[in-house]
Amino acid sequence: MEKTIAGKTIAVNEEGYLTDFKQWDKSIADVLAAEAEINLSPRHWEILGYLQNEYKNEVPLSIRKIGKSGVVDIKEFYQLFPKAPLKTATKIAGIPKPASCI
Amino acid sequence: MKHLVILGAGTAGTMMANHLNHHLKKPEWQISIVDEREEHHYQPGYLFLPFDIYTPEDIVKHIEEFVPKGVCLVKGQINKVLPKENKVKMADGNELNYDVLIVATGAKIAPEEIEGMKGGEWQKSVFDFYTFEGALALRNKLRDWEGGNLVVHITEMPIKCPVAPLEFAFLADSYFKHKHMRDKVEITYVTPLSGAFTKPKATEALEHLLHEKHINIESDFAIEHVDNETKEIVDYGGKAIPFDILVTVPTNKGDEVMARSGMGDDLNYVPTHKATLQSKEYANVFVLGDASNIPASKAGSVAHFEAEILTENILRFVKGEPLKEEFDGHANCFIETGNGKALLIDFNYTHEPVEGTFPFAGVGPLRLLKESRMNHLGKLAFRWIYWNVLLKGTHIPFVSATMSEAGKKYN
Incomplete structure (x- = not known):
């Protein structure tokens, strides 16, 4: 599937997650954040950067790991990305939705 | 004489002992299996215990009954594994040297991971059914419960038998109907996932059933604590769900032994190659069942399919042949x-x-x-x-270790 985000044609899956991280840039993040009713602050960007880095290092992401990462505690993670923070944050970061283990 | 040591005489370990006993024989090989427990529990039976469908006798037998003759059952607690020295240290100070080690130490619940879960209401109005004691306490509670809010809850994934909490909700619906009190019970299913299950097509079918049975579903709920005063579970977003009975599946973790041995990840699961079942760190260590970190279900059927493939790989390993990358994550669940x-x-x-x-x-x-x-x-x-x-490691006819696509409707 394709979607036009910030004037660019971007490949996404049915749930709206980018399927090619190379197409991601900050303007896309801003649009995806706005869709989730989030205004990205410097703190948000820090966490998005951390998530992207973990993704590049092929570290499976989970709420538990993020809570223990020292980057952000779970409470704050929820304040920054309300409701389902990991799902929302990974979408804005342009990385795949973490596979919830079976 | 070479020594193969299996840690854990549960479903996975017992099956491996039975499989390998046919192949690795004396005097070249000695097989030992280590466990501290006296009893072998049929864990799927825990689901039926609270509803008086099974009795304790149906699901508990002696551990020895299933360990084949010729395999040495070492009863005792493991202190730790020293994988660099090919050694298992027992709590009593004894040591077992091994040539090949199979880790089958399973997974267990860790309610202490969530604040308040193992608080004052534990086994009074907060229950688990993943332990024998928990399932029995819940049975006794349900027998004369007069109704209210029943909340069935999953703390975080992965858990053993991920369908069990759903089954619990369905069976509860049926149980209260038979007791002519379904109208007095509100059943709510609370999950950290976005839907009833982890896979889209099954989620659709299962959510349809939840709806049909008037079971409410609360998804994307990441629990922060259990409030023992107000009897609520509260998530990180501040959402609170009240309960009269909470049936929770606490965080599941691998055995502490793996943490003490430095062999586990943050949940004590052992990093394992998902197709060969060999440990990622130590070539002569293999892992099967719930103890591993492979992205397959933690279920007896998975251990059964793994055991068939692991047997072949261990025989290859001892002959110095390359391992088969054959395990496909096959699971089969009622x-x-x-x-x-x-x-x-x-x-x-x-x-x-x-x-x-x-x-x-x-x-x-x-x-x-x-x-x-x-x-x-x-x-x-x-x-x-x-x-x-x-448990005897006998092949189940017509059901192959790897999944068959025949007879299935893929789009």
């Missing part, structure tokens, strides 16, 4: 849906559960992802199969 019916799902790493027939394509007699009485009979028959066929 899902009790109440009122004498059940669903069956069959899937692997890459193929989600879909509709179809099993094990014979186009014939059945079991139906995939559809409720049927036959599936329920299959689930009940499975207890006999477990004790008499599965």
